[in-house]
Amino acid sequence: xxxxxxxxxxxxxxxxxxxxxxxxxxxxxxxxxxxxxxxxxxxxxxxxxxxxxxxxxxxxxxxxxxxxxxxxxxxxxxxxxxxxxxxxxxxxxxxxxxxxxxxxxxxxxxxxxxxxxxxxxxxxxxxxxxxxxxxxxxxxxxxxxxxxxx
Numbered sequence: 001x002x003x004x005x006x007x008x009x010x011x012x013x014x015x016x017x018x019x020x021x022x023x024x025x026x027x028x029x030x031x032x033x034x035x036x037x038x039x040x041x042x043x044x045x046x047x048x049x050x051x052x053x054x055x056x057x058x059x060x061x062x063x064x065x066x067x068x069x070x071x072x073x074x075x076x077x078x079x080x081x082x083x084x085x086x087x088x089x090x091x092x093x094x095x096x097x098x099x100x101x102x103x104x105x106x107x108x109x110x111x112x113x114x115x116x117x118x119x120x121x122x123x124x125x126x127x128x129x130x131x132x133x134x135x136x137x138x139x140x141x142x143x144x145x146x147x148x149x150x
Contacts, residue, residue, distance in 0.1 A: 004060050004061040005060050005061065005107035005108065006061045006062075006063065006105070006107050006108070006126075007063070007108045007110065007146065008101070008111075008126075009053060009056070009062060009065065009110045010064075010109070010110060010111040010113075011066040011079060011083075012043070012066065013111075013113070013131065013132065014049070014111060014131045014132075015046065015050075016045050016046065016049070016082065017045075018034075020043075021043060021044075022034060032071045034069045034071060035069065035072040036072070037072075037074060039075070039078070040074075040075045041078035041082055043082060046139065048139040048140065050086055052142065055143055055147075059146070059147055059150045060107075062094065063095075063106070064083060064094060064096065065101055065106075065109065066079055067097070067101065068098075068099060070099075080095060080097075102121070102122060102123035105126075106124075106126045107126045107127065108127050108129055109121055109126055110142055111128060112131045112132045129146075
């Protein structure tokens with residue numbers, strides 16, 4: 001049996017559109033909109049994100065790896081609920097919520113944060129695929145890149 005490479009996929013900014021709701025709700029009176037109840041649960045999936053996640057599962061051992069918002073203790077539950085709603089209950093078994101992604105061992109991390117973002121991808125030992133940048137602007141580019149590695 002061939003061992004599949006591990007791919008971690010971030011949620012906010014990769015699977016779902018964090019900034020759309022964040023920008024809509026941020027104000028002087030509400031500087032941390034991500035602290036609102038149901039903020040994470042109601043985030044909209046990016047176009048092609050769900051289908052792309054499923055396609056990755058055909059080639060890799062795929063996990064969701066997301067950071068919690070310390071300003072919203074409910075985000076742990078809301079992120080779990082989002083995964084169930086959009087990817088199904090079985091995918092909840094492959095959900096990891098960690099404030100430091102570098103603690104996990106994997107081959108690839110698809111994340112929208114830059115590598116110098118402490119706690120996010122700074123010391124991740126595998127390859128960081130910087131989602132939303134010129135080299136990985138969208139899910140189509142990420143899939144093409146990763147599937148060509150198989």
